[in-house]
Amino acid sequence: MSDAPSAPRPASAPGPERLGTPNLGDVARLAGVSVATASRALSGRAPTRTSSHERVAAAAAEIGYVPNGLARSMMGVGRRSVAFVSGEMVGPTFAAMASGVEEVTTAGGHLLLLCTTHSSVQRERETIYSLREQRAAAVLLVGSTPVGEEFEARIAEYADALEMVGARLILCGRPPLASLPHVASLDYDHVGGVRAAVAHLVELGHRRIGYIDLDEESSTPLQRFRGYREGLAAAGLDVDERIVLRTANDIESAEATIAEFPLIDEGITALVCVTDLVAVGARNGLRRRGLDVPGDVSVVGFDDMLLVADLTPPLTTVRAPFHELGALAGRIALGQTAFEGAIELPTELVVRGSTAQPASR
Amino acid sequence: MSDAPSAPRPASAPGPERLGTPNLGDVARLAGVSVATASRALSGRAPTRTSSHERVAAAAAEIGYVPNGLARSMMGVGRRSVAFVSGEMVGPTFAAMASGVEEVTTAGGHLLLLCTTHSSVQRERETIYSLREQRAAAVLLVGSTPVGEEFEARIAEYADALEMVGARLILCGRPPLASLPHVASLDYDHVGGVRAAVAHLVELGHRRIGYIDLDEESSTPLQRFRGYREGLAAAGLDVDERIVLRTANDIESAEATIAEFPLIDEGITALVCVTDLVAVGARNGLRRRGLDVPGDVSVVGFDDMLLVADLTPPLTTVRAPFHELGALAGRIALGQTAFEGAIELPTELVVRGSTAQPASR
DNA sequence: AGAAGATGGGAGAGCGTTTTCCAAGCCGAT
């Protein structure tokens, strides 16, 4: 049956000109060598360099050859990609973490993919599965997320799905999951940070310290609240649920929350806030009620976002190493650093002007 | 010569088990159909669905088949990627623009690549060429950059290089280049924004209005300075170089710059700043010198970054539609919107408390 | 009942690389 071993070239024209971008075959043809030789010459993987190598290089330059990274990736030798998946791209912590990741991915010759889930489970799942199809080297799931069985089951599903194609899943900015100790997860010391903040307030003489929490049940606020609780406990104080407020994570909501809170009646002299944004809102609300910060009420935030040092008063807050966290996550994603158990980066209390001794009664 | 048309399968074992992730061939084999049928069935490109389609779907589910996005991309049917290339990833404008781009790329089923050049020409070039190899659909070069022939030549080089592989170059957040009207470039109205700021100050009664510029010659500060000049001219005033300062784009530098500036001697009552960061630094410096804002000197910024509304006094500034700019750039990148000449999005003056009538002399 | 049309599915080329295997060619050594 095989009467014509050489196929009749159905599509391409007989002339030397081809459509589209030139290909390694074109380079080889022009240089008068085989594609194998051309590939070897261009990738520098050949034993020695000979005249044909130079012909290949010249041919490549002449026709403007651009190697196809997609094809290289398919052969397992291209750049791999790492995905940065977060709920939202705004917010003070995002950019710093992303830049940390970017630093190590590009240093390693890899690509950084950016995805947003808009806090939708469906989009999160779609994103992960899409990334799996793209054969990403790793997926960084960053930011706070819900706690609970349903969530852990979802992460387990993602981890399995990704492992199936040799991609690893890394949880970034959230604590390790009890049921999934093998999933790499790195976080910073929320608890210690807030504990330090509370200790600072206690040392200043505060005894009645309120807390403003987020109105969502996710890992970050939960941990920070634990820091509050432990901080109080360390000073021999108990959590009084009546002076724990909840709000959304933006300035306006926090301000509105403070507006309708009978704090004076409770004798509160200090307020620990789950984030800087909430702290700023709280400060605005206090001010609106004619209360001075820190004269009447001290305020502490968390994140040390840009500009909080320039507020009046400058905000006392907890600084977390977002950039380092991102860089470390990137290194683990690329396999440059092994993941051995949970990683928790230290945080640091930055004392500024929004905290002071309570007014003498 | 062709005695053995069927090659002797050198590598893979004879058993049904294969290493690595399952393949479309594996699915087809299990379903008892050809790869062509399997491909059609899974991609839903077949006219109707038949029993074999269901067998294929079942087989795919059974062995956990994950289509290879890289291979699909190589065939020209996969997700394409759009690259967001900026100097730095920090800064107030970055996240908003990136999120705008992300919104439209993922809506269109595409991938967003994130790259940083660290303001190094070499890295910029490497990035562009790497993206070209990756066959990105488009490259968004975002942020301010140097002006001048050398720069335009570089952009021309990039545009040509990218066009060679069918990728388009989009300049985002900088004005169109005179020598390259065909490369898509979108910007927002720096000039109009600063003009409005100056007009606002003039209307308040200011006549001696200083300016703090950046110490770099790039498009953004140049345009904003032009807005300053035109704003003064519209009020019949001239630029007095003695009250034009230069600083780096961070709070500390701006503060230091203000510290050694004889502004009182010059009778300055208002200061227009090239960015919010500089404005905050200026405010800090003024305050340090015992001057009140806006009592002694009014201050205007540009960018309306997060928290400037919560400073004391709240900063009067110019707001630019960064998110929309990013989204529009994304749409042009994806070819959803045609680029017809320069695009300039409007800006808006946001009057807050850092500007007031000059003190009566 | 036979032919025309519709339709599902298979074989195989093609995408642009890398890489393995193997045939030459060339050198010095026996």
Place this chain on the structure above:
DNA sequence: ATCGGCTTGGAAAACGCTCTCCCATCTTCT
């Protein structure tokens, strides 16, 4: 002069997919 080792380069398989022919059915019309 011939043989083993070494370099050099080519043919072709492989990666995993899509897509264009085709052929074999099945339906349906005359």
